[in-house]
Amino acid sequence: MIDTGDFGIHDGISEVIFTTLSKDGKPNAAPIGLHKKEERLFAMIYNSRTLENILGRPAAAANIVDDPVLFVQSSLCDLEPERFEYVDGFPVLKDALGWILFDCRCKKGEKISLVELSPVDGKINQRKIQPVNRGFNAVIESSIHATRYVVFKEKKYLDSIEYYNTIVKKCGGAREKEAMGMLYKLIGITE
Ligand SMILES: Cc1cc2nc3c(=O)[nH]c(=O)nc-3n(C[C@H](O)[C@H](O)[C@H](O)COP(=O)(O)O)c2cc1C
Structure with a gap:
């Protein structure tokens, strides 16, 4: 049983990097807001490769990342394949402080879709003390x-x-x- 609170995910929106896998096996990474309301976890995702991948294969990993360069790159271009590692065949980011793997249930909208997230696995790689910058x-x-x-x-x-x-x-x-x-x-x- 994964307790997302152990990963620092509390009520509100946490900015994480979602990794997903396309039907033909290509990994993708993009920053997405992870919403937590009481114990419910979800994301609101615009039409994008992330959404396409989740519709094709209903899983996503929320990578907890503190590297500003990684946020910029994953927002605006493709990450190099060597930035990913695989856990049971699913991509996560090598440089993540930790990740949570979710099963996804998608309510498709025309422009934006609601993706309900159920945690199935997770790993903490590093715990850091970090003042606000x-x-x-x-x-x-x-x-x-x-x-x-x-x-x-x-x-x-x-x-x-x-x-x-x-x-x-x-x-x-x-x-x-x-x-x-x-x-x-x-x-x-x-x-
Ligand atoms: C901090 C941050 C948070 C973001 N949150 C979301 C979000 O919650 N939903 C969304 O659809 N896009 C969000 N975006 C925008 C996507 O990351 C962006 O559109 C990205 O290019 C999508 O990439 P993709 O086509 O590879 O999935 C966010 C971007 C940043 C920088």
Whole structure:
């Protein structure tokens, strides 16, 4: 019996990276909000490769990740195959602090689908003491705006990214700054 509280998953939305497997065996990774309400776990997923994979093979792993670069890469491009490892044939991220594997039940919507999640397995690789870093949080916010910018191409998303970049510059470390550099490159904008 997996207690998701042991993985730091509490009520509210935890930003994790979902790994899924396509019907033809290709792994995919994308940041997704893991919702917990009382004991119910679910995700709201827009039409995407993650959703397609879950519809084809109803399983997903929530990878708990603290690397800003991994968040940016998995938001905006494909991860290299060597970033994955396999547990009973299912992909998880090698650099995850831990992962929880879920069986999925999907209520398909036209634009967004509700995916109910039942934990079946999990592993904690590393427990870290980690103070809040505004630079890290700003990379996560920027990544969300970047995923919207690549779809809608609206200036308001670039303005938000620019604002969050001022926080990354002030509060982030080398990894956060590298992540922002990569984000700008992947959305085709000069910093
Ligand atoms: C922190 C963060 C949280 C996100 N949460 C969600 C989410 O809950 N649902 C969703 O559909 N997309 C979410 N996204 C956007 C997807 O990660 C993004 O659209 C991604 O490109 C989908 O990739 P895929 O087509 O490989 O599945 C989030 C992005 C970030 C950066």
